Amino acid sequence: MYIPEDFEVTDEDALFSVIDRSGLATLVSAAGGIPAATLAPFVSSREESGRRRVWGHLARANPQSQAVLEERPVLVVFRGPDAYVSPSWYVDSPNVPTWNFVVVHAGGIARPVAVGDPRTRWILDRTVAKYESRLAQPWRLDEAPNSYVEGLLPDVVAFELEVSTLRGQFKLSQNQPRANRRGVIQGLEQMPDEGSREIAAVMAALELRTRP
Secondary structure, X not given: OOOOHHHEEOOHHHXXXXXXXXXXXXXXXXXXXXXXXXXXXEEEEEXXXXXXXXXXXXXXXXXXXXXXXXXXXXXXXXXXXXXXXXHHHOOOOOOXXXXXXXXEEEEEEEEEOOOOOOHHHHHXXXXXXXXXXXXXXXXXXXXXXXXXXXXXXXXXXXXXXXEEXXXXXXXXXXXXXXXXXXXXXXXXXXXXXXXXXXXXXXXXXXXXXXXX
């Protein structure tokens, strides 16, 4: 991923915050020079030592699961909010339209969990808990009949992403003077879509600790 210096983020906590808040991420792999991509859910865990792990799962019927079973290198793209930026919001000109966004790329080897390994059920438990946590009355995987869930597990390829590269790009108008950044925040706050308002909030938080 090309990352201009102004937009690069290396703080691990900030990067994993994007991972933990993500919906579906994009798993990318290649075989025979042909790329493949699948939208898939991912979760992370943190050990007492501080080491972080990233876990995911695919349908075994998905041809891309072979990349996991063969332990090939993969890339996972975690997208945060994004928003169009109109040049009409800038105080200083000339300027042209652009797009602000938050994205994290995690690259490494996908290590499959063996059939029958209890970690598959554990990964699914964590995945369900991650997304159900947004509901007033979260549903739990153990509410489904155990025989039903156990019958599905052989059709799932669960895996750990052994992360070797973790890169983040938070493009939030850092290359613009403060007056322009404030204009962008105000413009985004008036937009009807959630992504624009999320970017405005992230930019506003950044303004509290950034350069003039």
